[in-house]
Amino acid sequence: MKINKLLVGLMMSVTLVAGAAQAAELSIVSGDTGNGLAFLRSQLDKFEAETGNTVTVVPMPSSTSDQFGQYKLWLAAGNADIDVYQTDVIWAPQLADQFLDLTDAAKDVVGNHFPSIIESQTVDGKLVALPAFTDAPALFYRKDLLEKYNKEVPTTWAEMTATAQEIMDGERTAGNPEMYGFVFQGNAYEGLTCNALEWVKSFGGGQIVEADGTISINNPQAAAAIDMAATWIGTISPEGNLAYQEEESRGVWQLGNSVFMRNWPYAYALGNSDDSPVKGLFDVAPLPAGEGEGAGSAATLGGWNVAVSKYSPDPEEAIKLALFLSSPEVQKERAINQSNLPTIPSLYEDADVLAASPFMANWKAIFEQAVPRPSAPTKIKYNEVSSLFWSAVHSTLSGNGTAAENLEGLEADLADLKGDAW
Amino acid sequence: MATDVMATPVAATGGKIKSELMQQRVRAARWFLLPMLIALAVVAGWPLLRSIYFSFTDASLNNIDGAEWIGFGNYFRVQQLASGAVRYRGLLVDADWWNAVWNTLRFAATSVFFEAVLGMVVALVLNAEFKGRGIVRAAILIPWAIPTIVSAKMWSWMLNDQFGILNDLGLRLGLLSQKVAWTATAETAMQAVLVVDIWKTTPFMALLILAGLQMVPKDIYEAAEIDGVHPIKQFFRITLPLVRPALMVAIIFRLLDALRIFDLIYVLTPNSSATKTMSVLARENLFDFDKFAYGSAMSTLLFLIIAILTIVYIWLGKVRFDGGDR
């Protein structure tokens, strides 16, 4: 089997890629999980068949923070064992020095992708990584409950709060003491940065640090947004929400114990799995908007990319692999198989994609409101900025000070961190 | 011992005449120690010195080789602002760091204290004769045998506010009036971490204390019994002093572990400032934030703090560690 594959590969490399270097042995590191890993492997098999190279997958724990630490260490030590890295959308500026510039290699295809995503992966004119898929959260809501209480899908946070409260009270009286109105990701971690950025942005409170590097977070709209979120804790959201990451929120939601949830598309497929109590009872909508000037729905931009290590012994083949993984073919497969959002606009109208993942039609609208985290302007200091931000928000949510107080402190800390320039 | 001079290990005692025996033994000792020392020097000494070195540089993970010497800047420096105001920067005036130091000390002191006390209780129980002692002894060792990363996950599952069994149990037994988000709130996060750590390491402590207990001759208790010494007095007057050496060494190793605590907190409550310890903060700076040198300074300071505490402990507890002469 293996020999067979090798032979085929060799033939291919001779016939198809005539003139190219000899078959390379590449490895790609990936924090992908379960099915995702299997999918990656299936795509790599195709790549192997096409190019004659062999590709090994080095799986990593799914914790992005674990991955980031390892990658940094490996790259710092000039690890030549890994050629291609799968990177989170926010890592590009922090790891830019260690990755190859893909501008030339990708000049023919960059135009196919959403410009905002390409922009997020470009650091000082250098294209650090190619997008593999994107991600944006949405408001999950219970169709059945909204219907029962005769409510519209909320478009503002205030509406959502009111609706959540009413349905929660109603359901509790009706005999489900476990019922809550809204669950989100409130643990002190990167996920809270995403959530809070959405609130702030939807209230017209800026993006923490603006594209030009100015620290904008200390403003009344941002404070209003976070104060509003603080009122949820212990009312429509459980106290424990302060420790929730994605899975904990999904746990509550999927048991049917919450009216609304803020989560990523993965929860859509799982919520509709056969043993799910909420199967077929929910739908998704763009996250609600805030109030005040510049208010509107906002969704934090997520997603994953592929980058090539500058220590790769075989950069040319490695770049080919990166291009392959971001190609429309693979992205289409990914959208069908994995429900991952493509980074190529045309795929959202693709019949096959919509047939397999009908909800994607909804997400295009969500994606259009996507807001990037301030990783580009803050460069290598992004993680610390994010940590300071989520700490300030978490304090506010926990009742340690008002948003205004905490944001004022945050501004000072950020200014300190920024120094002369990011 | 009826010998007139305390028996001493046969060894060179600084005499002028180096006997063949002493020479042979000292030579053998040298060869015996060499492989271990080489192993330790390579595996620990070198990385350790590098860390200490980096703490005096401006190294970053992106630029390790280009690190430049900046002296004590990572620890303390004075910054003159454009406005003329003076600011103090560096690890020694970093509030987060001292918060982590405080967390670590609090954690170490509390956990080791409870582990010692509970370990003593468990050891006393296991030292008593009763049916099924073997099974009980095996049962208490289970927590100790479970990998930390696994037990951390297990407990984070049990401590979960919605589908955690502890809340459910507490509600059913009427101990709790509502579900508590153990790892979420600042007040309970540390308690949660402590509970898990104590649960996990008490067996280890109990085992070492049990070993000490079993060395206490039975007739001492019989004599005390006849003299009508109250059991509580027996414990403080007889048991505790006799178990003390074993207890002290057990505490040393636990203390070292507790002061470096990392994985449990990293899995259970990674970002809560109420539980962030020195190791967790050092990791964050070393890898997550681009402050390799600053993180190295934290590691170095952590090392110093542990070293000082250990020395103080050894000194206060009069722990014999140099081999004694018996």
Place this chain on the structure above:
Amino acid sequence: MGATFDLWKITKTTLFYALVVVIVVVSVFPFYYAILTSFKQGTDIFRITYWPVSFSLENYQSVLSQGSFPRNLLNSIFIASVTVILALFLAVTAAFALSRVRFRGRGFLLMVILGVSMFPQIAVLSGLFELIRALGIYNTPWALVFSYTIFTLPFTVWVLTTFMRDLPIEIEEAAIVDGASPWVIITKVFMPLMWPALVTTGLLAFIGAWNEFLFALTFTSSNDTRTVPVAIALLSGGSQYEIPWGIIMAASVIVTVPLVALVLIFQRKIVSGLTAGGVKG
């Protein structure tokens, strides 16, 4: 008087057994709950039960088929065993030198060895990584054997030194008079006396190496060289944010059972090993 005394005695016995029961329940319950969870499937996992309601081995099947878990188990066994054997070998000889031969700086040396256990593992990570790459053992079991020495060796040296210090001096002197060299004293006289101690320290070191996560994650980069704790961390659900509790619990049970078995087999030795310090002639 007699009646109250009996009452007191009965209360005392009852309280004692109650204490025993509490200790056992507290110790075992989390493990029991993990086993319970590992038999559950899908949304059932989020429902609290105290007794087994469903019984499905699916989680176990997926653990053993996902990635290369059996291979990781073997890796762990190999690495932990080699680490322990190496540490014990180095520690026994070193402990002899430290406990039985008096030389200048002995106390200092013991302190230095203890000092090694004071340095946070996080801090030596990058230095060790470079070293391991320089030695060319990156991504091999030897990288882990090598790096685990940092925590197994100080521990084994210290504990064995304590044990050896307690061996009666006259037995050694008898051997010296019999013409035994230090090496013969260690191998022929001390080791047979110390084997309970060796088992105890060996087991403690084994568990340390078996449970280690950070080094194992950093110094390996393929499924075939990874160890079990890393493999557990790599276990994953269908998608990025999904945490497969059932599978993780199943894996945890699989990983813990050998250790529990090991502890059960050696538990008598563990206790007697620690008490056998005073070997009487």
Place this chain on the structure above:
Amino acid sequence: MASIELRNIRKAFGAVEVIKGVDLEVRKGEFMVFVGPSGCGKSTLLRLISGLEDITSGEMLFDGKVVNALAPSKRGIAMVFQSYALYPHMTVYENMAFGLTLEKGHAKEEIQQRVERAADMLQIRQYLDRLPKQLSGGQRQRVAIGRAITRDPKVFLFDEPLSNLDAALRVATRIEIAKLHESMDHVTMIYVTHDQVEAMTLADRICVLRDGLVEQVGTPMELYENPNSVFVAGFIGSPKMNFISGDKAKAYNAETVGIRGEHITIVPDGGKWSGTVIHTENLGADSYVYLEMGTEEPVVVRLDGANDYKSGDTVHIAPMEDKIHRFDGAGKPIR
């Protein structure tokens, strides 16, 4: 067979000098006993001879050859320890054969022969397959001695070998050792004890040590009859010699006079001294009477057979004048 000569041997542990310049000759085939109170340095001296402890200064010669730095195993010695120091994990046979197996050039048969011969001498042949823990204390001590015999040493060293045994066994083993010495008269034996009875009964010559110095060396009878100091006089003999100072001593032109209990008779009246009975001990064959007569310790009188003196009786006693030892202010005898 070896003679041992110590020349100005000193031993210090750190700043503490334990042996302060010992000159001593142990003759070939001699049974020498080191005796003295706790802390006198007798065990240290034995360990210096064994080579387990190295000497700080001075010279040690075996058969005229300097062995200052020679390893114990090359000195041709064997040692019997107070705690027996048997290897707990080896059978009696293995214990006894261990030394020989470590020496090169002994065939298996030869080792077996030598072990069995030693076992026969000590009547422990039936225990050869047992482990030490399966033996009684006395049997263990015999094994320890057997282990020493097997090595066929030139010098036999005993470090308080009987002090862990009960009284009856102690006597029996003492006789055993005495017999051993007789049957191995070519072997030099050095024996350390704090029990002067063992010293008197076993020794060819006794070396009394005090504070790291030799107080007196001589045959048991020499020491008994002509002690070189108050210390030796008080140490050798049982019951302890009575010392009387003050006016009664002045009468003899001495600072202190010493007289053994067996050299005092009780006379009806007109005795030299008198005192009040404070205690009597009847041992059957003989008996002791303790008298209060103004001395530091009560004066003991040894009588043949039983007696019926009661506490409170006043008795007159007469020392045998030729058995009186006179000592000067420095504790040295006046002759």
